[in-house]
Amino acid sequence: MSGSGFWKTLETLSPDGSVPLRQALDEIPWNADGLIPAIAQQYDTKEVLMLAWMNREALQETLENGRVCYWSRSRQQLWRKGESSGQVQELREARFDCDGDTLLLLVDQTGPACHTGRRDCFYNLVQGDRLVVDKPVLIDPETLYK
Amino acid sequence: MSGSGFWKTLETLSPDGSVPLRQALDEIPWNADGLIPAIAQQYDTKEVLMLAWMNREALQETLENGRVCYWSRSRQQLWRKGESSGQVQELREARFDCDGDTLLLLVDQTGPACHTGRRDCFYNLVQGDRLVVDKPVLIDPETLYK
Numbered sequence: 001m002s003g004s005g006f007w008k009t010l011e012t013l014s015p016d017g018s019v020p021l022r023q024a025l026d027e028i029p030w031n032a033d034g035l036i037p038a039i040a041q042q043y044d045t046k047e048v049l050m051l052a053w054m055n056r057e058a059l060q061e062t063l064e065n066g067r068v069c070y071w072s073r074s075r076q077q078l079w080r081k082g083e084s085s086g087q088v089q090e091l092r093e094a095r096f097d098c099d100g101d102t103l104l105l106l107v108d109q110t111g112p113a114c115h116t117g118r119r120d121c122f123y124n125l126v127q128g129d130r131l132v133v134d135k136p137v138l139i140d141p142e143t144l145y146k
Numbered sequence: 147m148s149g150s151g152f153w154k155t156l157e158t159l160s161p162d163g164s165v166p167l168r169q170a171l172d173e174i175p176w177n178a179d180g181l182i183p184a185i186a187q188q189y190d191t192k193e194v195l196m197l198a199w200m201n202r203e204a205l206q207e208t209l210e211n212g213r214v215c216y217w218s219r220s221r222q223q224l225w226r227k228g229e230s231s232g233q234v235q236e237l238r239e240a241r242f243d244c245d246g247d248t249l250l251l252l253v254d255q256t257g258p259a260c261h262t263g264r265r266d267c268f269y270n271l272v273q274g275d276r277l278v279v280d281k282p283v284l285i286d287p288e289t290l291y292k
Contacts, residue, residue, distance in 0.1 A: 019276065116244055126208070135161075
């Protein structure tokens with residue numbers, strides 16, 4: 001948690017009150033790895049597609065280009081979503097939560113968001129004492145990443 | 147990222163294929179603090195309400211009771227959502243993502259999810275070079291937490 005006075009001040013702003021974005025970017029309470037989680041939600045259907053991570057560079061690129069760029073923790077590099085699969089995310093809206101440590105990105109996702117070829121990453125459903133895969137693969141990953 | 151063989155195996159399960167939940171719980175790639183992020187989404191309207199964190203105990207309690215319990219990082223204790231405000235989250239559905247390191251919880255949220263008294267926590271909208279507060283306070287926090 002941030003506990004930052006900056007985000008506390010925003011809590012009590014009157015509706016439509018605002019602050020400079022640049023200032024907000026300076027007040028993000030990045031985690032120990034310099035990252036915050038970003039939730040990607042399809043802007044029209046409201047499906048939650050995935051959660052990934054951003055560092056400051058990824059966030060700035062995303063806001064400037066309008067195309068979503070994450071930080072890949074496994075590859076330790078900028079991850080321009082769709083750069084190899086073509087399944088890009090156009091940014092429609094970006095929001096910070098109340099303590100500034102999570103992003104919600106409203107996006108327009110081309111095709112599957114998940115590297116498995118499924119529309120979204122949340123296909124593992126808890127059902128009683130089982131975990132059930134309940135969403136279909138739309139495009140074979142071998143086709144996506146060939 | 148997990149890179150765990152367990153979650154990789156699930157990627158290629160046939161639709162409606164399943165594994166024991168207990169096994170999945172043993173394979174969650176908790177972060178260094180023993181936590182994973184959990185996104186709470188209102189089950190019918192699909193609003194993304196908040197993101198919070200769970201340890202194994204919080205997750206097990208949530209799955210057993212059907213009422214959402216997080217781990218409070220600021221207070222370092224179990225956080226039974228709504229325990230002081232009355233604004234509880236009834237669990238409708240729980241899902242893991244493709245590498246098992248994020249939860250999506252479909253919930254029925256009573257009243258405001260946000261401690262500021264707003265319906266959800268994502269009221270800070272990026273608009274050009276400003277960050278704009280664009281969602282109203284529904285219940286004064288002093289009333290919520292009195």
